[in-house]
Amino acid sequence: MTSSSSSTQHRPPTAITATLPFLLFPFILLYLIYSSKLLIYPPHVTTKTTCQDPNLTANDHPKTGYDTELKHIAFCIAASSKLWESRKEYIKLWWRPGETRGAIWLDKQIKIKKNETLPHIHISQDTSRFPYTNRQGHRSAIRISRIVSEALRLGLEDVRWFVMGDDDTVFVVENVVRVLNKYNHDQFYYVGSSSESHYQNIFFSYSMAYGGGGFAISYPLVKELSEMQDRCIKRYPGLYGSDDRMQACMAELNVPLTKELGFHQNDVYGNLLGLLSAHPVTPLVSLHHFDVIDPIFPGKKRVESVKHLLESTKYDSGSLIQQSICYDVGREWTVLVSWGFAVQIVRGILSPREVEMPSRTFVNWYKVVDFTAYAFNTRPVTTHPCQKPFVFYVNSTRYDEVRREIIGIYSVHRERHPSCRWRAESPEKIHTVVVLKQEDPDRWLRAPRKDCCRVLSSKKEGIMYLWVGHCGENEVIEV
Template sequence: MAPSTPTATLHRHHSNFPTIRSTVSCLFLSLLFIYILYYSTVPFEPVPIIKTTINDCQVDPNHRLQTNTSNTALKHIAFGIAASASLWRTRKEYLKLWWRRGETRGAVWLDRQVRTAPDENLPDIHISKGTSKFQYVNPNGDRSAIRISRVVSETLRLGMEDIRWFVMGDDDTVFIVENLVRVLSKYDHNEFYYIGTTSESHFQNMLFSYGMAFGGGGFAISYPLAVELEKMQDRCLRRYPGYYGSDDRMHACMSELNVPLTKEPGFHQYDVHGNLLGLLAAHPVTPLVSLHHLDVVDPIFPGMSRAQGVKHLLESAKYDSASIIQQSICYDKKRKWSILVSWGFAIQIVRGILSPRELETPTRTFLNWHKRLDYTAYSFNTRPVARNPCQKPFVYYMNSTKFDKGRGKIIGIYTLHKERYPYCKWDMELPATIDRIVVLKKEDSNRWDKAPRKDCCRVLPANNKAVLYLWVGNCQTNEVIEL
């Protein structure tokens, strides 16, 4: 027999392929049948829900499954307020301004017992547990930072039901709670979120971190993240005995949990000194969530105490919290005035036409937290106070706000701040001829559900030359600020 050629061998192997494929197919079908038959006879046993005990608080790991999908409301937020007994007598006055008994939930955490009247509008008071087991070696700080850094974990242990967010603040932090709810509603509370913002001082951010939420401005931690934090926080704190404060310790633990800071610029640390006019009048286009360091800065309304000034601001917030201190810019072209409105707070009239880009930049009416540093040490753009005496702004502070049922509009009255204005040689009408400014607007509670945009401002006709009427509201189609 002649030897097989390569071609003949190849054909012979190919002729066996159908038989092999048939055998493999039969074997696969047999195994599949046995697999289905076996598992169809095994009874299904659901995995039990395991609850993990954290001290005295029962924390359900399936919290996500049990939480409804309705919008976040104030009742879903637990506040943990860090306070000191030595400062409690004055600091509690700030807390009274925004706390709503029966609506807000949470606790104040103190280092020792204090006296309070039963009718005072204050949260429940708790005493923090001792921290003697933790080492603190920073020569410039205070070991109370360890106690304060555990506020969120201790608030979690209170076992409050139906909580989605834990919000921490200081006893001199004032929250605009409606705007806090608006901000937190943007995020899924079932995920790990650490929400806040940095300092106004570039040097402060360099000392600590641009990735750290400064605690005085307040920050929010979602429920599941708070649970994970509580499990490991004491171990975490032992690793950082040299840190200065509570917020950098919290940031260190967030880093170990692999959770970055989600920045929301409406939280305000206000690491500044002096007058907040320049900052508040040029607030970023975002809801105002918190104010801090109110004992350090000047009263926000001249002639009032610090607490009275904040209370006065919150009176306008009752009518349109979403719009409080939001900036609008317009021009009185006939008199060549630039008008800068910070709704619910103040209005400034400047002689001459300044561009919107210039007006929306904060004027340096304030000083850096580190007073020796100059204006380059801010983490945002600023502009100098005008040197030209003719361009010193005439400031009209909010006097009153009310709702006019007949017009269906909010009416704000702003009166001129009486101070000495320098002599000006310009042949231009003096803004001081205006005694008061009347601002008309409608409530816009859904403004943050849309793309961020400033309100437009228009000068309205008036018969009384001593009164300036302005309208502030949503911009119309093709409406721009015309110089």
């Protein structure tokens, strides 16, 4: 082929090939004229712009999604009879009789007190016929992995999603709806998130939704799963838990994990301040492992702390613990707002790139001081005596009818601060931070973006006023 092409290139032109350019010239000219018109008048394009108008308010944006509501979701809670008396208190925090649907599955019958606001209780079916060979785990993992299939057999009407969780999983139910409404419930979806521990994800799988953080499975996928799950479980006797068995069956169904970072396994120990105050820009869906982490609010018990956190959801559930960053330039302070949770004031100007990373106020699941053990970027807790943050935890949240604003009162957490030689003013004189905010129910219908934060003037000694909300045009965090 090569020699033939080479010989063709050296052939002398014939009369036809010599006059071919002149014959084609009129057609080339017409083509060029037509092309130029296309550049001026493109076909099938209207003059109406599709660009987003920066002046649109939150209420001007069209609503999107699949009209999924709370009534379309069935919660499936895995519980243990041994831990029932303490764990049931977490369920009471988020369960809403008459609104939420679903049930609890226990390993055996328990005494149920009257007038407790809890889901219906079922006893899991016998699983003794299934092999279990993992020496580190417990065979209850098999019964827990079958709960979703058993829930399907209850025959609940008009269910689009089954959401799995543990008895110590706390859901922000409004945000469960927000997240699931993005997905077509008529398709196969397996929605959840990984562990915070890199080691846990390596040992199990980054493709697995961790059960303590909760995960959601669409109705048609649960139907498909229920047809093959028992056969699937028998193929994996050596797996540790229920969630890795679930993922193994999803792999056989060719369904990948759809990751939503708002589901939190909380495979950490210690203080969650650093983790929660730098939450990803996504709705907070769930929290887990409250029995191993410190109470979210110092001085409160664990259940009381979670209840206190959820109180802000009455006013703007979609913004709960979302981070905003701003600066008090005159006093050279960096201010971090985690709405509905905490405000931190740090002396000095820290870049947004730095403070949007969680500070390591916690330790990893294996209690090893190793920053590479996390599945996300973190920053060390500062050792500089001048840059220890002054922390203000939310005290109360209310709606002001006159101002049409949500008012959050954050009170200082009294603790000892090291001596600082900087000439910059100390935040120690601030005892209260007031955060003003407008409700933004459509924030997750827009492209993900943090709220902007502004420091407001104040004539009251010891009180700082902040505003957080939807960023204006050309609004940038800079000093």
